[in-house]
Amino acid sequence: xxxxxxRILFEGITNCRDLGGIQNTxxxxxxxGLLLRSAHLRNATPQDVSDLKKYFSLSEILDLRDTVEQSxxxxxxxxxxxxxxxxxxxxxxxxxxxxxxxxPYEIYPPMREVYIKFxxxxxxxxxxxxxVRRVLTHDxxxxxxxxHCFGGKDRCGMVAALTLSVLGVSYExxxxxxxxxxxxxxxxxxxxxxxxxxxxxxxxxADFEYDANIADENYLNGAFDEMxxxxxxxxxxxxxxxxxxxxxxxxxxxxMLE
Numbered sequence: 001x002x003x004x005x006x007r008i009l010f011e012g013i014t015n016c017r018d019l020g021g022i023q024n025t026x027x028x029x030x031x032x033g034l035l036l037r038s039a040h041l042r043n044a045t046p047q048d049v050s051d052l053k054k055y056f057s058l059s060e061i062l063d064l065r066d067t068v069e070q071s072x073x074x075x076x077x078x079x080x081x082x083x084x085x086x087x088x089x090x091x092x093x094x095x096x097x098x099x100x101x102x103x104p105y106e107i108y109p110p111m112r113e114v115y116i117k118f119x120x121x122x123x124x125x126x127x128x129x130x131x132v133r134r135v136l137t138h139d140x141x142x143x144x145x146x147x148h149c150f151g152g153k154d155r156c157g158m159v160a161a162l163t164l165s166v167l168g169v170s171y172e173x174x175x176x177x178x179x180x181x182x183x184x185x186x187x188x189x190x191x192x193x194x195x196x197x198x199x200x201x202x203x204x205x206a207d208f209e210y211d212a213n214i215a216d217e218n219y220l221n222g223a224f225d226e227m228x229x230x231x232x233x234x235x236x237x238x239x240x241x242x243x244x245x246x247x248x249x250x251x252x253x254x255x256m257l258e
Contacts, residue, residue: 001047001048001051001055005021006018006019006020006021006022006180007180007183008036008038010044010045010047010048010051011045011047011048012043012044012045013038013041013043013044014039014043014152014184015037015038015151015152015153015181015185016036016037016038016039016152017037017038017177017180018032018033018035018036019035019036019037019160019164019177020032020034020035022169022173023173024167024168024169024170024257025168025169025170028168028257028258029257029258030167030169030257031256031257033055033056033144034056034140034145034256035135035144035145035163035256036056036058036145036147037146037148037152037156037157037159037160038146038147038148038152038156039148039150039151039152039156040063040073040075040148040149040150040151040152041061041075041076041078041148042073042074043076044076044078048076049076049077049078052081053078053079053080053081056143056144057142057143057144058080058081058143058144058145058146059080059082059138059139059142059143059144059145060081060082060134060138060142060143061075061081061082061083061084061148062084062131062134062135062145062146062147062148062159063075063085063087064086064087064088064131064147064148064149064155064156064159065087065097065098065149065150065155066087066089066091066092066099067085067087067090068092068097068099069097069098069099069150070085073098073150080143081143081146084134086127086131086134086147088124088127088128088131088149088158090123090127093117094212095108095154095208095212096114096149096155096212097150098150098151105205105208105209106204108208111211111212111216111218111219112219112221113222114154114219115154115158115219115220115222115223116222116223118158118223119223119226119227119231119237120226120230125237125241126241126242128155128158128159128162128241128242129162129237129238129240129241129242129244130242131159132163132238132242132244133238133242133244133248135147135159135163136163136166136238136248136249136252137248137252140255147159151181151185151188151213152181153181153185153215154219157178157215158220158223160174160177161177161220161223161224162234162237162238164177165233165234165235166234166235166252166253167252167253167256167257168253168257171224174220175217175220178215178220179215182214182215185213185214185215186214189209189210189211189212189213190210192209192212192213193206193207193209193210194206195209235249
């Protein structure tokens with residue numbers, strides 16, 4: 001395991017980083033080694049598993065994928081870490097979920113509209129808020145928590161963005177963390193785009209595949225604009241849709257900020 005700033009470079013786990021080290025608007029810093037986000041753990045090597053235990057005492061994994069994704073690409077087990085089904089979309093949503101044999105791309109809306117579903121469509125918004133509540137109420141005395149989806153971009157990115165919001169991190173910094181995914185995602189997006197055209201697929205499909213594999217400011221802006229319009233702020237959203245309490249928010253901030 002190596003580090004590149006907050007990025008954690010494992011052998012088989014991709015797009016992993018630590019939210020620790022981020023500073024909020026009150027000049028408080030998030031404690032390191034407790035809040036981890038990544039892509040799926042299917043390719044985690046024995047050394048990766050060892051490092052997760054040695055350096056982070058990982059005690060809980062939130063799997064944000066739906067049950068089909070989880071069964072098709074099972075996470076490698078990390079001894080001592082509970083694997084929690086925290087699916088946000090409970091059925092396929094092309095551009096977000098990654099089951100085999102998804103329906104044709106034509107039936108799905110643009111990615112910004114998909115992101116709006118995170119905060120506007122039930123039960124998706126309830127599932128998202130519930131996943132964040134698990135992050136807020138995790139027993140950090142037992143070790144770190146890690147949440148992931150398929151590529152660590154959309155579902156994972158929304159959980160990270162809301163977690164950072166309640167810790168008082170500026171939206172600009174939240175966006176910086178979200179866009180950091182493109183360090184790894186951009187090459188995958190370009191390859192997906194190229195493959196469609198090489199097999200003679202239409203330009204519209206190639207564009208869709210590129211958009212689905214990239215992090216874009218417009219996507220996250222869509223979700224947050226809708227959340228602010230409906231609820232006012234992230235705290236209100238989490239309280240209404242996830243049952244988060246003021247006591248839970250206060251305890252989480254006290255535990256995480258220094």
